[in-house]
Amino acid sequence: MSNFIFEQIETPHERSFKCSIFNKTKPNPNNFKWHYHPEIELVYIDKGSGIKGVGNHISNYYDGDLILVGSNLHHMPFTENFSDNKTEVVIQFKPDFLGNSLSFTPELNKIHQLFIKAKSGLSFSDTIKKEVGETILGLQYETYFQSFLTLISVLNKLANSEMIYLNNSNLEDINENNQLKRLFNFVKYNFKEEINLKQASEKVSMTIPAFCRYFKRNTGKTFIRYVNEYRVKHASKLLMQTDNDVKSICYESGFNNFSNFIKFFKKYNNLSPKKFREKMLQK
Numbered sequence: 612m613s614n615f616i617f618e619q620i621e622t623p624h625e626r627s628f629k630c631s632i633f634n635k636t637k638p639n640p641n642n643f644k645w646h647y648h649p650e651i652e653l654v655y656i657d658k659g660s661g662i663k664g665v666g667n668h669i670s671n672y673y674d675g676d677l678i679l680v681g682s683n684l685h686h687m688p689f690t691e692n693f694s695d696n697k698t699e700v701v702i703q704f705k706p707d708f709l710g711n712s713l714s715f716t717p718e719l720n721k722i723h724q725l726f727i728k729a730k731s732g733l734s735f736s737d738t739i740k741k742e743v744g745e746t747i748l749g750l751q752y753e754t755y756f757q758s759f760l761t762l763i764s765v766l767n768k769l770a771n772s773e774m775i776y777l778n779n780s781n782l783e784d785i786n787e788n789n790q791l792k793r794l795f796n797f798v799k800y801n802f803k804e805e806i807n808l809k810q811a812s813e814k815v816s817m818t819i820p821a822f823c824r825y826f827k828r829n830t831g832k833t834f835i836r837y838v839n840e841y842r843v844k845h846a847s848k849l850l851m852q853t854d855n856d857v858k859s860i861c862y863e864s865g866f867n868n869f870s871n872f873i874k875f876f877k878k879y880n881n882l883s884p885k886k887f888r889e890k891m892l893q894k
Contacts, residue, residue, distance in 0.1 A: 628704035665732035732777035
C-alpha cells in the first residue's frame with residue numbers, strides 16, 4: 612500500500628469506536644487523498660453529491676450515500692469538496708471492537724459476516740439508508756453506552772439488508788461458493804475477450820435461464836452487468852494511471868464498440884471518460 616497514505620485513527624479512551632460529524636462549516640481536518648487504516652469505516656452522507664472511491668471502485672453518488680469500508684481497504688475522502696452535502700457521519704472501529712469471539716456468538720454472526728464482506732467495500736440501498744440515517748445522525752446526542760448499543764443495532768440492520776459489493780474482484784475471497792469463484796475467475800482472466808451467457812453457463816454446468824437466476828440471486832446483478840462493470844472499472848483505473856487515449860483504453864478493457872463503451876461508462880460513473888479523467892486528476 613505504498614501508494615496510499617496510512618491514517619492513524621485515535622479512538623477516545625472511553626469509547627470502543629470513533630464517531631465524527633463533518634459539514635461545510637466543520638470540514639474534515641484529516642481529509643487525506645487515497646488512504647487506508649486498520650479500522651472498519653461506516654460513512655453516512657445524508658444528502659448531496661460527490662465521488663466515492665473504494666478499492667478499485669470509483670463512481671458518483673447524487674443523493675447521499677451509505678458505505679462500509681473494510682479494514683485496510685484504501686479509499687478516497689467522500690466529501691473532499693462538499694457539493695451541497697449537508698452532513699457526513701464517519702464511524703470508525705477496530706474489526707474486533709465487539710470482542711475476539713464475534714464469530715462464535717450466534718447473535719453476532721451476521722455482523723461478523725458483514726465485516727468479512729466489507730473487505731470488498733459495501734454500498735446500501737436508499738431504503739436502508741433512509742431507515743438508519745436518522746439513527747446514525749442521532750449517535751452524537753446519545754450517551755457512550757447507548758450509542759454503542761445503537762451502533763450494534765445499525766450494523767445488524769445492515770447485515771440483514773441488501774448490499775452492493777463495490778469491488779467485484781474481492782468477491783472470490785468473500786464467497787466460499789466454488790461455482791461463483793469459477794465464474795469470477797473466468798471474468799477476471801477473460802474480460803478483454805468476448806464473453807457470453809453460453810460460455811458462462813457452461814462453466815458451472817447450468818442451462819442459461821438457470822444460470823441467470825443463480826448469478827442474480829447470489830450477486831444482486833445480472834452476469835452481463837457484472838462483466839460490463841468489471842470492464843468499466845478496469846478502464847477507470849487506466850484513465851487514472853496511464854496517459855493512454857480513451858479509444859485504446861476502450862478496446863484494452865474488453866469493449867469492441869466505442870459508442871457502447873461511452874454509454875456504459877457514463878451509466879456507471881455518470882461522467883464521460885474524458886470528464887472522469889479530468890476530475891480524478893484534480894483529486
